[in-house]
Amino acid sequence: MNKDKKRFLECLSMQYPTIDSAATEIINLQSILNLPKGTEHFLSDIHGEYKAFSHVLRNGSGAVMKKINDVFGDTLTSSEKKELASLIYYPIEKLEYIKSESLNTFDWYRTTLYRLVSVCRTVSSKYTRSKIRKALPDSFNYVIEELITEKKEVLNKTDYYEEIINTIIEIGYADKFIEEMSNLIQRLVIDHLHIIGDIYDRGSGSHFVMERLCSYHSLDIQWGNHDVLWMGALAGQTACIANIVRTSLLYDNVSVLENGYGISILPLMLFAMKTYGDDPCTQFKIRSKNSDTSEIGLEMKAHKAISIIQFKLEGQLISEHPEYKMEHRKLLHKIDFAGKTVELDGRKYQLTDSNFPTVNPDCPYELTDDEKEVVRKLRYAFVSCEKLKKHIGLLLNKGSLYKVTNGNLLFHGCIPLTSDGEFRKTDILGNLLCGKALYDSLESCARKAFLSVNEVERKNGRDILWYLWNGADSPLYGRDKMTTFERYFISDESTYVETKDIYYTLIDNRETAEKIFDEFGVKGENRHIINGHVPIHHQEGENPVKCGGRVIIIDGGFSRPYHKVTGIAGYTLIYNSYGLMLTAHEPFRSVGEAIKDCTDMQTHRVASEVADRRILVGDTDNGAKIKESINDLKELINAYRSGEVRQNKHR
Incomplete structure (x- = not known):
């Protein structure tokens, strides 16, 4: 030896x-090794839609109802099954409603507890007793284990279990027991959660989503370009901060900053009032119907103020990093202030807004003293926010740019390719990289923004996080450019086009998919790529399953602004011991309807891949x-x- x-x-x-x-x-x-494999749950592009996200977690994308059907079959009516599912999803709220309707009789409690125990026995059957014990709540752990474990030594099992349940009701602990049992069922239905990027922005509940994920029992996260933007903000990258504040104003989600993270934008508001007081800022509308006119007017001014600051900061960053090859995205110096035009790709366009009081034509990317002070205060607010540190800490500890697991390659955006299907090389700090090496290098740089003791490496890492957000060769962004400036200042919508990476065309080719699998070391006969980022236009007949089932794109549009485009409210994927199941979701209505009317999020099975035999842990x-x-x-x-x-x- x-x-x-x-x-x-x-x-x-x-x-x-x-x-x-x-x-x-x-x-x-x-x-x-001989137990059935646990159920994996895949979600993507949540974009702050907390209520829909929370409901999908609670119902396991239909897994809870499937278990109810497995257990009770035709012995319960459809309405009884829906009532039970509603209780499992929202036990506290459902119990309050049942009490208000005076339905909480002894018999109701007794029947309900028996049904919950039956479901719990089924969902726990694929786990070891040790794993079940770790999942049990501190309260009632012994009692629940007794109820869901077969006890061969007990001769009269019916009397034994009935006595336990009757006692729970008689001593007034039925409500608490129902809550714990329901939460345990939710916990056991899904063994592991995969988040394929873009937790942040657009919706108003990003901080709630992150808080929920912080307490989730088992998960991994593949960073999306919106997520790395927030990572960059915590690291102090000012262009990332400006982008976050701008999009928060655009989507009327300032509450995420101010109420969710305690980050005040008051300094920006005061600066905007002073600088753009007489400017109607009509090109900087807020996508909201909830604010009154005066609030919207002020927010529009702040929206314009931070947009100009963003363009300046990004211009500085692009000049510092010629390797990003984004010089064409610097547009402030191409403005003809007298003629009120801007030159774009060799053509002049009339500006829809020509009031630039803070832009010096001789040094257009230089911040004014007032703008510098606004940026300084915003940066301090972001880097010192304890809750944001906790949430970004989760992204760092549980997250990565990609993951290979159980024959599946998970990433958010794309693998940059050339037109002939080869891996496209990108300059990362002087090194031309592609494929897996590109991903590995970018992730290493991103982590150095937080962990390196070398300030040059930390700064390069911070800047890489911004590049990952919108760079033309960024595998997270996957488009040739981000046309933010054009959408604000040019009326010609042809300038808004953001061309998707050719990956999204070539990925339907089996040879391309196989090349990617081999590059990332994905093994097995049934290999899959699972990614999000690009909404699937479901109502136009676009199929999220590509390349004969080898590629699955699960961004169906959780985000409300996408619903009109996609026609649905997102895809989720389940991978259990029987195979893969892709589901499309209709928009979630409300928790109130789920409790009172037992309405679930309507789902439609889009595709499935059934294994030829049951998949085991082995x-x-x-x-x-x-x-x-x-x-x-x-x-x-x-x-x-x-x-x-x-x-x-x-x-």
């Missing part, structure tokens, strides 16, 4: 000091790790028996 192997086995012996302990663990691990990546552990333990037992490693029976 070589030294490295012996050192490893000696370390392993600290955890398993005897042959018996190692053998017991082998038996435990071997039993896990077939997964986690199963491969368990098999490695079993082999290591077998080697440890052999080392004990040969005397190369000593047992420690007295530990």
Whole structure:
């Protein structure tokens, strides 16, 4: 036995000091391999739509109702099943409604508890007893385990379980027990959650989504371009901060900043009133019907003020990084202030707004002293926000640019390609990179913005986060340009076009997909790419499943502004022991309707891929790790028996 192997086995012996302990663990691990694989849940492009997101988590994209159907079949009516599902989704709110209707009789409690126990037994059947115990709530953990575990030693099981349930009701703990059981069912229905990017922006509940994810039992996140924008803001990248404030004003989501994170934009408002007091700022409308006229007028001025600041900051950044190849996106110096035109791609366009009181034609990208002060205060507010640190900490700890898991390659945007299907090279700090190497380098740079002790590396990392947000070769953005300036200042809508990366065309080609799988080391016969970012136009007949099922794009438009375009409210994907199931969702109405009328989010199965046999834990990546552990333990037992490693029976 070589030294490295012996050192490893000696370390392993600290955890398993005897042959018996190692053998017991082998038996435990071997039993896990033969359980059905846990259900994976894939969501993308949430964009702050917390209520819809929360409901999809609660119903497991239909997984809860499926379990109810599996358990009760035709023994319950459709309305009874919906009532039970509504209770599981919103136990506290549903109980309040039931009490208000005086429906909470002893018999109702008794029947409901029995039904919840039956569902819980089914959803827990694919897990080990140890894993179930870890999922049980601190309160009622023993009682719940008794109810959902088959006890062969009890002769009269009916009386035994009935006595437990009757006692729960009699001592007044039924409500709390129902709440805990419902939450446990939600917890067990989904084993692991994948968020394929873009949690932030547009909707008004991004901070609520992040807070919910912070307490979720098992998840990973692939960063979207809207997410890295917020990461850059926490790192102090001022162009990222300006973009966030601008989009918050545009979508009337300043409450996320001010109420969600305690980040005040008052300095910007005061500056805007002073600078643009007589300017109607008509090109800077707020997408809202909720604010009164005076509020909208002030917000429009602030909207214009931060937009000009953004264009200046971005111009400075582009000049600092010629490797970004974004010189064509600097447009302030191309304005003819006298003629009120701007030159774009060799053609002059009339400006829809020509009032630029803070832009010096000789130094158009230089901030005024007042603008510098606004930026300084906003930057301080972002970098010192404790809640934002917590949320971005989750993105750093649980997130990455891509993930390979169980034969699936997950990423938010695209793999930059050339027209002939080759991986397109991008200059990252002087290195021409493509494919997996590009992704790895970009992620490394992004993390250095927070972790490096070298200030140059930290600054490069901060700037890379902005580049990932909107760079032409950014795999998260996946378009040739972001036409923000054009949409504000040019009426010709042909200038608004943002051409998608050719990836989105070529990905329907099997050879291209196979090349990407091989590049990222995705193994298996049924390999898939799962990504979001580009809304699928469902109502126009566009199919989210590409390349004969090899590629699945799950951005169907959670975000409300996309509903008119997509015709639906998002796709979600379930991957359980029977295979893959892609579901399209109708817009979520309200929690009130879900409670009172038992209306669920309407779903339609779009596509499915059924496995030829039930998929076990042993077939997964986690199963491969368990098999490695079993082999290591077998080697440890052999080392004990040969005397190369000593047992420690007295530990």
